[in-house]
Amino acid sequence: MNILQLNFENGWRGGERQTFLTMLQFREEGHTVHLLSRAGSDMGRRAREAGFVVHECKGAGGVLAFLIRQGRQYDVLHVQTGHMLTWAVLTRWLHGAPVIYSRRVAFRLKGALTRFKYRHTDLVVAISDACANSVKAVGVGHVPVIADATLPVVTDAARMAALAAGLGLAGRKVVATTSALAADKDPLMLVDAIAALKKQRDDFVFVHFGTGKLDAEVRARVAALQLQDHFVFAGYQQQVEALFGLFDVFVMSSREEGLGSSVLDAFSARVPVASTSAGGLKELLADERGLTSPPGDAAALAHNISVLLDKPHWAAGMVARAADYYEQHHRLDTMGRAYLSLFDKLLNGRRRCHIQPVSPLAAPAAPEVASQA
Structure with a gap:
């Protein structure tokens, strides 16, 4: 073709x-x-x-x-x-x-x-x-x-080490997302979720990979909530999936989402996922393949992140189910x-339905009624 x-x-x-x-x-x-x-x-x-x-x-x-x-x-x-x-x-x-x-x-x-x-x-x-x-x-x-x-994730140890050193990630649990700073991804709610998580614990850093129209607004919210030590902007990274080996938890905060291909990267990289249930995300994360919370609910998202950080052995079963699902369907x-x-x-179907030219002497055929696909 x-x-x-x-x-x-x-x-x-x-x-x-x-x-x-x-x-x-x-x-x-x-x-x-x-x-x-x-x-x-x-x-x-x-x-x-x-x-x-x-x-x-x-x-x-x-x-x-x-x-x-x-x-x-x-x-x-x-x-x-x-x-x-x-x-x-x-x-x-x-x-x-x-x-x-x-x-x-x-x-x-x-x-x-x-x-x-x-x-x-x-x-x-x-x-x-x-x-x-x-x-x-x-x-x-x-x-x-x-x-x-997606293609199966292949992590890059050298890039991960360089990024961890550059951002000062050593000794802290890494929570991260890869998404545009755009309204449908609800990054302002995500900042609020990280603020709520900080009230519960101090052993983590959140890294946001991506850029977008809401960059200035999101940075202002981070500053207003005094999250500079816990919320890091890493910008756009080509082949960011190669860095997923750094993550302890992957997060999606979307208010609208067709499916969420970044979640598929997390599945492939065997990283546990805390996400909203917007759009197709609830389909991906069904059957205990991740933890979901209602769109816009910062407190619930923060709670799910904390659960995954606290219970890595329990999360391992979730990760295994997600990886198996990825291999079978994505x-x-x-x-x-x-x-x-x-x-x-x-x-x-088009070839079978192709209408051949009719002789002008032939009787006209009865009109066909087209059905909508």
């Missing part, structure tokens, strides 16, 4: 990592994969460095022009972001390629254009039941779930082959 991946994000977050990993697996399975991305994006740069053909556009006009001119050369348009979905659907009548969208967020869908584009997408695939339910709410009946995947080859199977079924 000739597959075009479409991602218009400028930075590098979970959705971009999943796009890149999907491209790698599709290529591994023998398919031709190109990327349509924003000019100058991290996504485009990484894909090009990995040997993929990358088509870059500065804005919507460039994307629309590319899809109109070149969309027909692809068997499948695999869309990874909302903007790209809009443009792929609006040009369908010209490029003719099937549009498949990976829905990675679970927030409520609103607006007439949103409903239109989802109902005119050939196939919407969700990464969790929470994401699938948000799509079904706008009238899309069939939404298969294919969970995100390997990259499993995810990639599930997508390719759906693509095959969609393309084969």
Whole structure:
């Protein structure tokens, strides 16, 4: 198959990592994969460095022009972001390629254009039941779930030692997260949770990996609560999963989350997880694979972190269940082959339904009623 991946994000977050990993697996399975991305994006740069053909556009006009001119050369348009979905659907009548969208967020869908584009997408695939339910709410009946995947974590001892020395982590238990400083991740609640944890104990340091729009606001909250000795900003770290061996507990504070691929890294690295139950997180952490608390509840999150720090032997069973679950359900080859199977079924269905030209002398056939996928 000739597959075009479409991602218009400028930075590098979970959705971009999943796009890149999907491209790698599709290529591994023998398919031709190109990327349509924003000019100058991290996504485009990484894909090009990995040997993929990358088509870059500065804005919507460039994307629309590319899809109109070149969309027909692809068997499948695999869309990874909302903007790209809009443009792929609006040009369908010209490029003719099937549009498949990976829905990675679970927030409520609103607006007439949103409903239109989802109902005119050939196939919407969700990464969790929470994401699938948000799509079904706008009238899309069939939404298969294919969970995100990650590569198994391989820790880097030299990097971990250097970071521990640089941040002064020696002799303290390390609690950490890897997330953007953005509203959906609720970093201000996370600061409050660390403040609550500090009232209970003084043997830990919290390390936040990531950047974002709320950076100044979060730093101000840390200062106001006098947490400078317990809350460390480590910024963006490339291949941050290689540092997970430093962590005693991994934390997610999200108020909205499609699934939470960083939790998968924690599962693979065998780090216990304390998280909110937002969106797909409760699915990942079900069956005692981690401790969950309600979104926005700083005190409950702090309590769960403390429990995991105090009971490492008890947490070991949780970690083992999580690692086994990861191996069974979230390997990259499993995810990639599930997508390719759906693509095959969609393309084969299109071929079977292809209408042959009718002789002008033949009697007109009764009109067919299309069913919504």
